[in-house]
Amino acid sequence: MPHHTSSLAEPTTAVGSASDPGPRRLRGDAPGAPRRSRRTRADLRTVVVLTVPFLGMFALFYVAPIAYALWQSLFALRRSGAYRPAEDVFVGLGNYAQVLADPAFQQSLINVGLYAIGPSTLTVLLGLVIALVIDARPNRIGAKLARAAVFAPYAVPAVIGATIWGFLYAPTTSPFVGAAAVIGWDVDPLSWPVVWQVGNIALWTYVGFNVLIFASGLASIDPGMLESARIDGATTLRIAWSIKLPLLRPSIVLSVVFNLIGTLQLFTEPVALRTLSNEISSVWTPNMLAYSEAAANRYSYSAAVSTLLAVVTAVFSFALLRAATRSPKP
Amino acid sequence: MTTFRRAQPANATVLVLMCAYFVLPLWWLAVSATKTQGELVQDSGLFSISDHFLSNVADLLARDSGVFGRWLVNSMLYAGIGAAIGTVLAAAVGYALSKYRFPGRDALFNVILAGVLIPPAALALPLFLMFSRVGLTNTYWSVLLPSVVSPLAVYLARVSIDAAVPDEVVEAASVDGAGGVRTFVLIGLPMMGPGLVTIFLFQFVLIWNNFMLPLIMLNSSDLYPVTLGLYNWSGQFIQDPTLATSVLVGALIAVVPVIAGFLLLQRFWNTGLTQGAVKA
Numbered sequence: 001m002p003h004h005t006s007s008l009a010e011p012t013t014a015v016g017s018a019s020d021p022g023p024r025r026l027r028g029d030a031p032g033a034p035r036r037s038r039r040t041r042a043d044l045r046t047v048v049v050l051t052v053p054f055l056g057m058f059a060l061f062y063v064a065p066i067a068y069a070l071w072q073s074l075f076a077l078r079r080s081g082a083y084r085p086a087e088d089v090f091v092g093l094g095n096y097a098q099v100l101a102d103p104a105f106q107q108s109l110i111n112v113g114l115y116a117i118g119p120s121t122l123t124v125l126l127g128l129v130i131a132l133v134i135d136a137r138p139n140r141i142g143a144k145l146a147r148a149a150v151f152a153p154y155a156v157p158a159v160i161g162a163t164i165w166g167f168l169y170a171p172t173t174s175p176f177v178g179a180a181a182v183i184g185w186d187v188d189p190l191s192w193p194v195v196w197q198v199g200n201i202a203l204w205t206y207v208g209f210n211v212l213i214f215a216s217g218l219a220s221i222d223p224g225m226l227e228s229a230r231i232d233g234a235t236t237l238r239i240a241w242s243i244k245l246p247l248l249r250p251s252i253v254l255s256v257v258f259n260l261i262g263t264l265q266l267f268t269e270p271v272a273l274r275t276l277s278n279e280i281s282s283v284w285t286p287n288m289l290a291y292s293e294a295a296a297n298r299y300s301y302s303a304a305v306s307t308l309l310a311v312v313t314a315v316f317s318f319a320l321l322r323a324a325t326r327s328p329k330p
Numbered sequence: 331m332t333t334f335r336r337a338q339p340a341n342a343t344v345l346v347l348m349c350a351y352f353v354l355p356l357w358w359l360a361v362s363a364t365k366t367q368g369e370l371v372q373d374s375g376l377f378s379i380s381d382h383f384l385s386n387v388a389d390l391l392a393r394d395s396g397v398f399g400r401w402l403v404n405s406m407l408y409a410g411i412g413a414a415i416g417t418v419l420a421a422a423v424g425y426a427l428s429k430y431r432f433p434g435r436d437a438l439f440n441v442i443l444a445g446v447l448i449p450p451a452a453l454a455l456p457l458f459l460m461f462s463r464v465g466l467t468n469t470y471w472s473v474l475l476p477s478v479v480s481p482l483a484v485y486l487a488r489v490s491i492d493a494a495v496p497d498e499v500v501e502a503a504s505v506d507g508a509g510g511v512r513t514f515v516l517i518g519l520p521m522m523g524p525g526l527v528t529i530f531l532f533q534f535v536l537i538w539n540n541f542m543l544p545l546i547m548l549n550s551s552d553l554y555p556v557t558l559g560l561y562n563w564s565g566q567f568i569q570d571p572t573l574a575t576s577v578l579v580g581a582l583i584a585v586v587p588v589i590a591g592f593l594l595l596q597r598f599w600n601t602g603l604t605q606g607a608v609k610a
Contacts, residue, residue, distance in 0.1 A: 042509070042510065043432070044432060045510075046426070046430065047426045047430050049510075049511050050511065050514060051422065051426050051438070053419050054419040054422065054423045054484065055423075055438075057475070057478055058445065060475075061453070061475060061476040062445055062453065065456035065457045065459070065460050066448075066453070068456055069456035129344070130348055133344055133345060134345075142342065142345055143345070145349065146345045146349055149349040149353045150349075152356060152589050153352055153355075153356070155585065155589045155591075155592045156539075156588075157538065157557045157584065157585070158539060159541050159560065159561045160557065160560065160584060161355075163560065163561075163564050163577060163581060164355050164356075164358070164359055164581065167358075167362070167578070168355060168358065172371050172374070173362075173370060173371065173374050175358060175374045175375055178374060178375075204352065204355065207352070257447075261449050265449045265452060267451055267541075267542050268542060271541075271545075271561075272541075272561055272564070275561070275565045276564065276567075290455050291542075291546065294458065294459070302455055303455070303456065303459060306452060306455045309452060310452045313447070313448075314444075314447060318447070
């Protein structure tokens with residue numbers, strides 16, 4: 001490895017791996033040589049020029065809002081007298097206590113909880129089944145068409161997806177409700193539980209994304225392994241169940257984490273469907289509650305809801321990823 | 331091999347049913363865009379194609395003194411500029427992470443990974459609270475600036491650079507005396523090729539489809555992206571039922587370019603980019 005003496009580090013794939021040399025072990029020429037320190041300084045300058053624009057924006061539009069919301073959530077508007085203007089008063093964790101005791105917040109958590117058990121789980125399972133079916137004969141024309149068909153809705157903005165389905169749910173404009181009535185089947189999607197009215201839209205939109213995740217996982221399986229299983233007489237189903245599925249574990253975890261984040265942050269689909277379906281309350285999900293509180297100028301309360309939601313999301317995704325990396329990989 | 335063949339009809343049935351579920355709503359949208367308001371309500375069939383598409387488009391473009399065209403341009407600006415700047419910024423950080431070893435590099439990468447787990451929806455309200463303090467709400471900037479930052483793009487850029495830009499090439503350029511930034515622009519960026527396109531496209535679609543941020547930030551319909559504009563119209567169906575046709579035609583126009591772009595670029599999905607993203 002003679003080129004290790006050069007000014008370049010080999011790329012590492014692991015995050016903060018233990019084998020990483022310390023930051024000071026920078027470049028490789030003879031220690032103390034003037035040329036080396038000039039190179040090091042030039043390299044550092046390059047790194048600064050390359051990273052600072054993004055980091056500045058990241059600090060302003062990612063870190064600062066979170067810090068600001070945290071700060072804001074510790075205050076509340078209070079009036080000290082009937083004729084005095086309201087002013088921000090420090091209340092510590094008072095807003096959080098209020099949010100946790102708020103029946104609307106509790107109900108919104110129940111709603112997304114049911115959503116996670118129902119439509120969200122179904123999205124992962126359906127994505128998995130479709131990816132495995134396509135992968136059984138990936139070069140068939142049918143498989144290629146299916147891949148494109150399943151992925152197409154992912155390009156449709158969630159608002160527009162919800163609008164299309166809103167029309168498809170309504171008896172006057174839906175071809176499906178009418179067709180079902182012809183064969184004597186009385187379907188009324190607008191009377192479905194809200195979880196499934198909304199869930200169907202998200203399912204339609206996001207299964208393709210999950211298929212994509214599983215397809216990349218499947219592509220990295222050693223073809224030799226599958227070939228020898230086939231020679232040993234394993235059926236397609238058996239190969240999918242006993243070989244592909246266990247090897248897909250990291251992809252499954254990734255897909256579950258993405259779906260969980262999406263579920264906890266659910267907002268666009270129910271908000272858009274609300275214009276066409278009367279069943280959905282304006283505070284159906286935690287994010288909708290935070291939005292309607294902010295719209296009513298109750299910023300501190302809204303900030304507390306947002307912060308709680310972000311914390312719950314972070315804890316869940318971290319715990320899942322942690323659990324997935326800790327247990328032995330097959 | 332008999333079992334193999336037996337599995338085929340089942341597979342085919344599953345695939346056909348799936349395709350119907352995913353494609354028919356889009357087909358219905360295209361068919362409905364050809365109908366007048368009256369035809370839409372009278373005959374909602376999947377195959378009753380009418381011939382009013384062009385007059386519907388004309389109606390749509392004329393409605394509210396041509397505001398739909400304005401929304402399309404706005405979406406193009408938000409998504410085009412946002413994704414272009416965002417991709418270059420992400421590629422620069424990804425390149426630094428991939429090709430240089432510097433103090434705090436691992437910490438930086440971990441912070442960016444943590445950022446991937448924070449969904450933009452969680453940031454929209456805090457951003458609004460912050461922007462309202464400095465009077466930036468209801469401006470182009472309030473939607474454009476936050477859209478530029480994407481930790482996921484940085485992660486994808488790094489994975490893609492690890493795979494597509496060999497250290498030796500960068501090294502040779504540096505031996506020849508080219509500066510680091512210059513090497514990135516003249517050698518790193520072009521070599522990323524498909525990876526760069528994919529990152530741009532992902533960000534473009536995310537911004538194009540974004541709804542919560544503009545909904546929270548914008549009041550003037552002049553600044554709306556197409557998603558927010560159509561949402562506003564569909565909230566007014568009760569007052570004006572003829573809006574239904576305009577919303578459907580508008581939805582079709584807003585969707586077609588993105589789907590076409592996705593399908594044209596489908597071969598890029600199968601490059602090492604997504605594989606690396608899952609393996610790492």
